[in-house]
Amino acid sequence: MQRLPARFLITLMLLFASALAAAQTATDGLPSWNNGAAKAAIVAFVQRVTTPGTPDFVPAPERIATFDNDGTLWSEQPLYFQGMFMLDRVRALAPEHPEWRTQPGPFRAALNGDVKGVMASGMPGIEAIIAATHAGMSADDFEATVHAWVATARHPTKNVPYTQLVFQPMLELMNYLRANDFKTYIVSGGGADFMRAFALDVYGIPPEQVIGSTLDAKYELRSGVPTIVKTPKIVLIDDEAGKPVGIYRHIGRRPIFAAGNSDGDKQMLEYTTVPRSAQDTRPRLGMLVRHTDGEREWAYDRKSHIGTLNQALDDAKGRGWLVVDMKNDWLSVFPPAK
Amino acid sequence: MQRLPARFLITLMLLFASALAAAQTATDGLPSWNNGAAKAAIVAFVQRVTTPGTPDFVPAPERIATFDNDGTLWSEQPLYFQGMFMLDRVRALAPEHPEWRTQPGPFRAALNGDVKGVMASGMPGIEAIIAATHAGMSADDFEATVHAWVATARHPTKNVPYTQLVFQPMLELMNYLRANDFKTYIVSGGGADFMRAFALDVYGIPPEQVIGSTLDAKYELRSGVPTIVKTPKIVLIDDEAGKPVGIYRHIGRRPIFAAGNSDGDKQMLEYTTVPRSAQDTRPRLGMLVRHTDGEREWAYDRKSHIGTLNQALDDAKGRGWLVVDMKNDWLSVFPPAK
Numbered sequence: 001m002q003r004l005p006a007r008f009l010i011t012l013m014l015l016f017a018s019a020l021a022a023a024q025t026a027t028d029g030l031p032s033w034n035n036g037a038a039k040a041a042i043v044a045f046v047q048r049v050t051t052p053g054t055p056d057f058v059p060a061p062e063r064i065a066t067f068d069n070d071g072t073l074w075s076e077q078p079l080y081f082q083g084m085f086m087l088d089r090v091r092a093l094a095p096e097h098p099e100w101r102t103q104p105g106p107f108r109a110a111l112n113g114d115v116k117g118v119m120a121s122g123m124p125g126i127e128a129i130i131a132a133t134h135a136g137m138s139a140d141d142f143e144a145t146v147h148a149w150v151a152t153a154r155h156p157t158k159n160v161p162y163t164q165l166v167f168q169p170m171l172e173l174m175n176y177l178r179a180n181d182f183k184t185y186i187v188s189g190g191g192a193d194f195m196r197a198f199a200l201d202v203y204g205i206p207p208e209q210v211i212g213s214t215l216d217a218k219y220e221l222r223s224g225v226p227t228i229v230k231t232p233k234i235v236l237i238d239d240e241a242g243k244p245v246g247i248y249r250h251i252g253r254r255p256i257f258a259a260g261n262s263d264g265d266k267q268m269l270e271y272t273t274v275p276r277s278a279q280d281t282r283p284r285l286g287m288l289v290r291h292t293d294g295e296r297e298w299a300y301d302r303k304s305h306i307g308t309l310n311q312a313l314d315d316a317k318g319r320g321w322l323v324v325d326m327k328n329d330w331l332s333v334f335p336p337a338k
Numbered sequence: 339m340q341r342l343p344a345r346f347l348i349t350l351m352l353l354f355a356s357a358l359a360a361a362q363t364a365t366d367g368l369p370s371w372n373n374g375a376a377k378a379a380i381v382a383f384v385q386r387v388t389t390p391g392t393p394d395f396v397p398a399p400e401r402i403a404t405f406d407n408d409g410t411l412w413s414e415q416p417l418y419f420q421g422m423f424m425l426d427r428v429r430a431l432a433p434e435h436p437e438w439r440t441q442p443g444p445f446r447a448a449l450n451g452d453v454k455g456v457m458a459s460g461m462p463g464i465e466a467i468i469a470a471t472h473a474g475m476s477a478d479d480f481e482a483t484v485h486a487w488v489a490t491a492r493h494p495t496k497n498v499p500y501t502q503l504v505f506q507p508m509l510e511l512m513n514y515l516r517a518n519d520f521k522t523y524i525v526s527g528g529g530a531d532f533m534r535a536f537a538l539d540v541y542g543i544p545p546e547q548v549i550g551s552t553l554d555a556k557y558e559l560r561s562g563v564p565t566i567v568k569t570p571k572i573v574l575i576d577d578e579a580g581k582p583v584g585i586y587r588h589i590g591r592r593p594i595f596a597a598g599n600s601d602g603d604k605q606m607l608e609y610t611t612v613p614r615s616a617q618d619t620r621p622r623l624g625m626l627v628r629h630t631d632g633e634r635e636w637a638y639d640r641k642s643h644i645g646t647l648n649q650a651l652d653d654a655k656g657r658g659w660l661v662v663d664m665k666n667d668w669l670s671v672f673p674p675a676k
Contacts, residue, residue: 061544139586140614183546192587192590193590196590206399206590206591207589207590207591208521208546208588208589208590208591210590214587216583217583217586217587218579218583219579219580219581219582219583219586219605219609220579221608221612224612225612225613225614225615226582226605226608226609226612226614228582228583228586235573235574235587236573241556241557241558242557243557244557244564244566245554245555245556245557245566248477248555248557248566249530249552249555249573250546250588251545251546252530252531252534252545252546252548253544253545253546267557267564270559270564271557271564274559274562274563274564275563276478276563276564277563
């Protein structure tokens with residue numbers, strides 16, 4: 001038998017090694033996901049839309065994926081983390097506003113950590129707090145304030161930085177989608193500029209791909225320096241029916257993938273997944289993260305005061321949405337401690 | 339003398355050929371630009387921000403370039419082309435509104451092609467026309483209407499499709515920037531969804547990179563189909579001080595390049611180019627396209643009713659903005675006829 005040249009053997013070995021690596025990348029892009037039906041559904045969807053020459057192939061620029069933030073990319077208990085930020089800001093600003101302590105109302109409630117009292121003041125009270133903590137300053141100053149808060153604040157019961165409470169499986173999912181030429185967006189009820197202050201570092205999502213509730217702003221030269229100043233008027237409440245509107249305003253095309261965790265995401269999932277006509281057979285995937293893990297995270301759904309998941313859960317079966325069971329589908333919930 | 343192996347010679351020739359091709363790409367990316375100071379300033383800027391290891395290097399994700407549309411990427415005389423679209427829509431819808439012909443007001447003026455009469459009706463009149471022609475229909479229906487108009491309408495004096503009146507040198511400039519990993523955006527006073535209907539085909543700019551004046555929208559299920567419906571409320575007038583606000587809302591970071599042609603672009607150019615502080619030494623380029631070519635295009639500036647260029651022109655020297663002289667800096671204005 002003729003001996004094969006060494007070079008040929010080495011080439012074969014390299015080819016084999018690279019095929020092995022490719023296979024591992026394909027299966028190991030989601031290591032924190034249990035090898036169950038949820039992971040299989042995600043991988044099958046991505047393979048369907050990325051296989052060239054098939055009817056289900058979606059050109060890369062049209063692979064838009066949208067993610068809710070609170071409860072979908074990070075935790076949201078006992079209160080949306082931006083609510084925590086807001087309470088901290090009221091405390092930090094209180095010395096400049098002695099009347100906040102003396103007069104009854106939303107600010108005194110906030111200073112007492114009395115979230116129910118804040119809620120009892122209704123929309124006018126909440127809007128007053130938003131105006132005091134999120135408007136009237138330059139966009140740069142607001143960003144610096146959020147940066148400082150994210151770097152120092154700690155969750156009241158988990159006692160870790162809030163950015164440690166992001167979901168490792170969702171980070172992997174976003175990376176996996178991006179590796180398959182999806183463009184990942186945040187579409188959240190939270191404030192766009194609040195999220196933009198950390199979305200690139202924490203999620204790998206640049207500011208132009210963060211859509212959120214938005215206060216108006218004005219532009220002016222301040223001592224000759226171009227300055228964006230935040231004003232209290234609301235121009236988008238990016239929740240419920242506001243989510244498809246935010247997607248339309250900012251992206252101008254319909255996603256093929258959307259993930260949420262609450263009734264606030266129902267319309268975004270509809271907009272993403274329901275065919276426009278009988279001819280519209282493009283594959284689309286809607287996903288709901290269900291908080292079922294009271295041990296590692298929190299367990300809540302239909303009756304929760306935060307992140308209520310009720311109507312969207314009722315709709316999930318009929319719409320074909322993938323319900324991810326945090327307890328059973330996720331091997332780990334949070335990233336390794338830094 | 340030892341003969342060089344043929345393989346070595348072939349490698350040398352290939353290397354030489356590829357170096358030649360690279361040099362040609364570098365100089366030939368802007369073939370419609372005269373080899374003068376304007377082209378040199380553009381090329382020098384792009385080389386500065388893209389040369390790794392230098393203090394002026396800008397990481398690719400931060401290479402944001404914003405372009406005004408009317409008068410910067412395509413012509414705008416004798417009336418903004420979206421104004422032409424609006425007049426055409428009033429004509430098309432008139433049979434459903436017999437009162438438009440009989441009652442004095444902006445609609446009758448529009449039907450008579452009396453633009454001055456429309457303007458005389460003031461903002462309420464113009465808003466009524468915008469509401470009738472740009473709202474009350476689904477976003478999909480509006481897009482289809484714009485598509486059909488773009489495919490059939492012809493400019494009243496040039497007698498070519500409006501999309502034939504885009505500026506070839508600006509198409510080349512956007513391609514050149516994109517080849518250097520810039521992200522190109524439209525930031526225009528025109529309607530975002532009007533421009534999105536053709537921006538990808540005509541300019542290579544996807545809908546998510548089109549920022550424009552914006553009407554509100556609502557989301558609803560219509561016979562079970564997720565539908566975005568356009569409503570008449572204005573949520574952004576993307577002109578003058580509205581341009582930095584639009585950039586802030588949609589991009590969330592400051593461009594390093596901006597091009598415009600009128601006073602409506604002054605604030606965008608300031609926002610892009612004026613340093614935030616003494617420490618802010620990042621290179622930035624502001625560009626004004628000056629309409630100096632009455633033969634090939636139109637010649638107008640300080641006193642024009644459309645695209646007035648007055649204050650921004652006064653500011654250009656002090657701000658270091660590049661003023662492009664259409665007549666002298668552009669070898670060709672429009673693309674070859676199709």
